[in-house]
Amino acid sequence: MPADRTHWDEVYGARTEAALTWFEAEPGLSLSLITTYAAPNDPVIDIGGGASRVMDALIALGFSRLSCLDLSQAALEASEARLGDRAGEVNWIAADVTHWAPRPAAYALWHDRAAFHFLTAPDQRAAYVARMAMALRSGGHAVIMTFAEDGPETCSGLPVQRYSPASLAAELDRHAPGGFVPVTSARHLHRTPKGAEQAFQVSVLRRT
Numbered sequence: 001m002p003a004d005r006t007h008w009d010e011v012y013g014a015r016t017e018a019a020l021t022w023f024e025a026e027p028g029l030s031l032s033l034i035t036t037y038a039a040p041n042d043p044v045i046d047i048g049g050g051a052s053r054v055m056d057a058l059i060a061l062g063f064s065r066l067s068c069l070d071l072s073q074a075a076l077e078a079s080e081a082r083l084g085d086r087a088g089e090v091n092w093i094a095a096d097v098t099h100w101a102p103r104p105a106a107y108a109l110w111h112d113r114a115a116f117h118f119l120t121a122p123d124q125r126a127a128y129v130a131r132m133a134m135a136l137r138s139g140g141h142a143v144i145m146t147f148a149e150d151g152p153e154t155c156s157g158l159p160v161q162r163y164s165p166a167s168l169a170a171e172l173d174r175h176a177p178g179g180f181v182p183v184t185s186a187r188h189l190h191r192t193p194k195g196a197e198q199a200f201q202v203s204v205l206r207r208t
């Protein structure tokens with residue numbers, strides 16, 4: 001089993017939801033962006049979705065073509081247990097996004113809150129961006145949230161790569177030249193369950 005997967009399985013196995021610094025009871029920003037750029041009958045995937053409540057909220061809004069991918073089987077099982085009967089409405093994918101083989105043009109919207117920033121090696125980022133470019137249909141959107149340039153240097157004890165909207169767009173362009181056009185971006189402050197503030201950048205990009 002890859003070391004990273006062991007790490008994440010231990011994190012999700014050992015801590016309650018509210019002890020995760022990234023926990024959100026209401027994923028408001030994600031929902032507002034997803035519903036701006038995708039309709040309920042559009043295929044949507046959450047990359048590194050973990051045990052977040054994004055799937056729960058999208059099911060409640062009538063989204064019917066949902067996928068959630070995460071390295072950690074434990075995280076996906078936590079979400080499935082929480083959703084109960086509704087878990088069957090989601091395609092759960094236990095995989096490392098950098099090794100996953102997506103179906104070409106399968107998705108209209110790719111959402112990633114705090115997964116891409118763990119890819120600190122250029123070859124990992126190249127693998128991620130190649131998969132995002134393949135998986136998103138032309139005209140589809142990527143919503144990517146990472147720690148901002150003045151955000152934390154680590155998350156869950158692991159180093160992260162921090163971005164501004166411009167440096168994120170440049171990184172995507174490096175690996176998929178001309179493949180993504182920035183649409184909008186914002187700065188977002190996440191308050192952890194213990195009350196600390198974490199600065200994120202949030203970018204929406206359109207697949208050309």
Ligand SMILES: C[S@@+](CC[C@H](N)C(=O)[O-])C[C@H]1O[C@@H](n2cnc3c(N)ncnc32)[C@H](O)[C@@H]1O
Nearest residue numbers: 008048049050052070071072096097113114115
């Ligand atoms: C900080 S958590 C955020 C989880 C979720 N997006 C949220 O907002 O609650 C990062 C997630 O990315 C997942 N992850 C990290 N590296 C990954 C990879 N290479 N492939 C897939 N998932 C990964 C972890 O298992 C973890 O669930």
